[in-house]
Amino acid sequence: MSGMSAVNGGISMSAEKTYAEINEKIKNGKAVVMTAEELIAFVEEKGFLRATQEVDVVTTGTFSPMCSSGAFLSFGHSEPRIRMQRVWLNDIEAYAGLAAVDAYIGATQVPEHDSLNSNFPGEFKYGGGHLIQELVERKRVRLKAFSYGTDCYPRQEIETSITLDEINEAILFNPRNAYQNYNCAVNLSPRTIYTYMGVLKPNLANAHYCSAGQLSPLLKDPYFKTVGIGTRIFLGGGVGYVAWNGTQHFPSIQKDSTGRELGPAGGTLALIGDLKQMNSQWLRGASFLGYGATLAVGIGLPIPLLNEEVTKFAAVKDKDLYAPIVDYSDAYPNRKPGNLGFVSYAELKSGQITVNSKQVPTAPISSYPGARKIAGILKQWISDGTFSITEPVKLLPNFNDQITANVLKG
Amino acid sequence: MAPERIVLRFTPDTTEKPVIYRLVKDYDLVINILRANINPQKEGTLVLELTGEKYQQGLEYLRQEGVSVQPLIEGITRNEQLCTMCGSCTDICPTKALYIERPSMEVFFNNDKCIVCQLCVKACPMHAMEVRF
Numbered sequence: 303m304s305g306m307s308a309v310n311g312g313i314s315m316s317a318e319k320t321y322a323e324i325n326e327k328i329k330n331g332k333a334v335v336m337t338a339e340e341l342i343a344f345v346e347e348k349g350f351l352r353a354t355q356e357v358d359v360v361t362t363g364t365f366s367p368m369c370s371s372g373a374f375l376s377f378g379h380s381e382p383r384i385r386m387q388r389v390w391l392n393d394i395e396a397y398a399g400l401a402a403v404d405a406y407i408g409a410t411q412v413p414e415h416d417s418l419n420s421n422f423p424g425e426f427k428y429g430g431g432h433l434i435q436e437l438v439e440r441k442r443v444r445l446k447a448f449s450y451g452t453d454c455y456p457r458q459e460i461e462t463s464i465t466l467d468e469i470n471e472a473i474l475f476n477p478r479n480a481y482q483n484y485n486c487a488v489n490l491s492p493r494t495i496y497t498y499m500g501v502l503k504p505n506l507a508n509a510h511y512c513s514a515g516q517l518s519p520l521l522k523d524p525y526f527k528t529v530g531i532g533t534r535i536f537l538g539g540g541v542g543y544v545a546w547n548g549t550q551h552f553p554s555i556q557k558d559s560t561g562r563e564l565g566p567a568g569g570t571l572a573l574i575g576d577l578k579q580m581n582s583q584w585l586r587g588a589s590f591l592g593y594g595a596t597l598a599v600g601i602g603l604p605i606p607l608l609n610e611e612v613t614k615f616a617a618v619k620d621k622d623l624y625a626p627i628v629d630y631s632d633a634y635p636n637r638k639p640g641n642l643g644f645v646s647y648a649e650l651k652s653g654q655i656t657v658n659s660k661q662v663p664t665a666p667i668s669s670y671p672g673a674r675k676i677a678g679i680l681k682q683w684i685s686d687g688t689f690s691i692t693e694p695v696k697l698l699p700n701f702n703d704q705i706t707a708n709v710l711k712g
Numbered sequence: 713m714a715p716e717r718i719v720l721r722f723t724p725d726t727t728e729k730p731v732i733y734r735l736v737k738d739y740d741l742v743i744n745i746l747r748a749n750i751n752p753q754k755e756g757t758l759v760l761e762l763t764g765e766k767y768q769q770g771l772e773y774l775r776q777e778g779v780s781v782q783p784l785i786e787g788i789t790r791n792e793q794l795c796t797m798c799g800s801c802t803d804i805c806p807t808k809a810l811y812i813e814r815p816s817m818e819v820f821f822n823n824d825k826c827i828v829c830q831l832c833v834k835a836c837p838m839h840a841m842e843v844r845f
Binding site for chain 2: 365366367423425427500501503508509510586588589590591596598651652653663664665666667668669670671672
C-alpha cells in the first residue's frame with residue numbers, strides 16, 4: 303500500500319489499475335472482490351479513492367424475464383441425411399432457415415396448438431423458455447422435422463427424441479438482455495390489463511417495476527466504461543460473454559419534465575454462452591398471464607475498478623437511480639410519448655409510491671434476492687481465481703453516440 | 713391461532729334462508745366471508761372464517777337448517793423450488809399473505825392469511841403457487 307502515504311500527505315493521487323494487474327491478483331488469489339451492495343457500504347465508510355485502491359472487482363447481478371433470448375441447436379445428421387426445413391421440439395417450432403440440422407429456438411415461441419389468448423387471459427403454461435430449461439435439466443425432448451428432400455439430403459421427415467448431451471452444439475444466444483433500466487408500469491384504465499409487466503390492476507391500483515436497481519449490471523457501468531464485446535460474465539449459471547450491444551441499444555440520459563438529469567437508461571446487451579454448462583436454477587421458463595411465455599435469465603457482470611470514475615458509478619445507490627412511470631393501458635401500447643414522472647428504486651422497493659397524488663402499492667418482476675445471489679456467486683468465482691476479467695475487444699456505444707430508435711411505418 | 717375456516721354448501725331450498733344473520737344475532741359469531749357463489753341451479757357455496765364462543769352451537773344450527781358444513785381443506789402452497797422470489801404476486805394477493813420482507817426483498821407466504829382466492833396461482837410467472845386439496 304505505497305499509495306497510502308501520499309494520501310496521508312494530502313497530495314491528491316489517482317488510483318488507476320489495468321485489467322492485467324487485476325487479473326494477476328485474481329490468479330494469485332489476492333484480488334479483493336465485492337458485490338455492488340458491499341461496495342456501497344464500503345464507499346460510505348471509506349470514500350471513492352480508498353475503494354478504488356483497495357477493491358479490484360465489483361460484481362453485479364440480475365435475474366428477470368428476458369424475452370429476447372434463445373438458443374442455437376445443432377442436432378447432428380441422421381442416416382440418410384435430412385435438410386430440416388421446419389423443426390419442432392415438444393411441438394414448439396424452432397427456426398430452421400439455416401444449414402441442414404441447425405435451428406434457433408426462441409424463448410417466447412409457444413406450441414403449435416396453444417389456445418393463446420382465445421380464452422382471455424391465456425395462461426401460456428409452456429413455451430420456448432420452458433423447453434430451454436428442460437434441455438438444461440437433461441430432460442428428453444421430442445424432435446420432429448420435415449423437408450422437401452434433395453439429392454444430397456434425401457430424407458423428408460424424422461421423428462425422434464434428443465437430450466442436450468446427445469446433440470452437437472447448444473449455444474445460448476440472447477439478442478437483447480440486461481436492460482439498463484426499465485419502466486415502472488401502471489394502469490390508468492378502468493379494467494385489469496395483462497402485460498409483460500404482469501397483472502396491472504385498474505385505476506392505478508398497483509405499479510410493477512423490473513430492475514435490480516443498485517445491483518443491476520448496466521446501471522453500475524452506465525456509460526459503458528468497462529463492458530464491451532468479449533466481456534466474460536455469469537450467464538444462466540455458467541460462463542458467458544457479451545457478444546455485442548443488444549438490439550434496441552439506445553443509451554440516453556433520462557430527464558424529467560423540468561430538464562433535471564436522472565441517470566442513464568436504454569442500454570442492452572447481446573449475450574452468448576455454451577448452454578451445456580448452464581444451470582436451470584438460472585434459466586427458467588416463465589409465463590405471463592394474457593401475454594405469453596418467456597425465459598428468466600440470470601446474469602452477472604463483473605466491473606473492474608480501473609479508476610475512481612468507474613467506482614463512483616458502481617457505488618450508486620437505489621435512491622439515486624430512477625425509473626419512468628408509464629401507463630400500460632394507453633401510453634405504452636399506442637406509443638404515446640411522455641410519462642407520469644420518475645420514481646427512485648429506493649421508493650419502488652419501499653412497497654409504495656405516489657403517482658398522480660395517489661398512493662400506489664408496488665411489486666417487482668425482477669428477483670432482487672436472485673440478483674444478490676448471482677453477484678455473490680460471481681464474487682466467489684473471481685475470489686477463487688477461476689474467473690478472470692476480460693478487457694473488451696471494443697467498448698459499446700454510449701449516450702454520446704446518440705443512437706435513436708427508428709419507428710416502423712405502417 | 714387463525715380463525716376456523718369452513719365451507720358451507722346450500723341446496724336450492726336453503727339458499728334463501730338468512731343464516732348469516734342468525735349466526736351473528738343468535739350466536740354472536742364474528743364472520744368473515746372469504747368467497748361466495750351461487751350456481752344457476754341455485755346451489756350455493758360460502759367460504760367463511762368463524763370465531764366466537766358459541767362456534768359449535770352455530771355449526772349445529774347450520775346443520776339443523778340443512779346446510780352442509782365442512783372444514784376448508786383446500787389450500788395454497790408455495791413450491792419453494794419453483795419460486796424465484798421475484799415478488800410480482802405480492803400486490804396481487806388481497807390479504808398480504810404473500811409479502812416482501814425488507815430490506816432483503818425476500819418473498820414469504822403466510823398461509824394463515826391466505827383466503828384461497830387463487831389469484832396468485834395464475835399470476836405467478838413461475839407457476840410456483842399450487843392448489844392443494
